[in-house]
Amino acid sequence: MLFLKYTTFDTLSTIVHSKLIMIRLLASIVVILAIIVAVVSVLSRKQSPSGFDKASLLTVTLEQNRFFPTSLTVKQGDTVTFTNNDATPHQLASDPHPAHTGYTPLNAGIIATGSSVTVRFTKKGSFVYHDHLNPTITGKIVVE
Numbered sequence: 001m002l003f004l005k006y007t008t009f010d011t012l013s014t015i016v017h018s019k020l021i022m023i024r025l026l027a028s029i030v031v032i033l034a035i036i037v038a039v040v041s042v043l044s045r046k047q048s049p050s051g052f053d054k055a056s057l058l059t060v061t062l063e064q065n066r067f068f069p070t071s072l073t074v075k076q077g078d079t080v081t082f083t084n085n086d087a088t089p090h091q092l093a094s095d096p097h098p099a100h101t102g103y104t105p106l107n108a109g110i111i112a113t114g115s116s117v118t119v120r121f122t123k124k125g126s127f128v129y130h131d132h133l134n135p136t137i138t139g140k141i142v143v144e
């Protein structure tokens with residue numbers, strides 16, 4: 001009877017012990033899987049080469065000797081395409097005229113009829129620009 005009790009206890013102890021091992025094993029597997037998922041999600045995160053996420057491509061057109069829209073609000077990292085739909089050439093330049101030092105990437109040069117230039121806005125701020133061939137034609141890009 002005593003032997004039987006001992007055996008039963010021993011068997012029970014073995015079962016409990018092996019269950020604990022199983023629980024520890026499962027817990028380890030869960031932790032390892034969680035680490036793998038975290039590493040894969042970090043590595044597969046998509047980012048544009050410049051480091052800006054979800055950058056937009058926006059357009060300003062030159063028509064009837066004015067920029068349209070006159071003022072455009074964009075997000076930092078966005079690219080704006082300036083398209084000349086006028087019959088005459090225009091020259092995109094940053095304010096102030098004639099130093100053109102406000103936001104130098106805006107000094108994109110002459111845009112022939114039907115042509116475009118693109119400017120990326122990597123700095124936050126309010127940037128006024130003009131047509132250097134006719135400085136009264138102005139526009140503004142606000143970068144947030």
Ligand SMILES: [Cu+2]
Nearest residue numbers: 093097098132
């Ligand atoms: Cu100018």
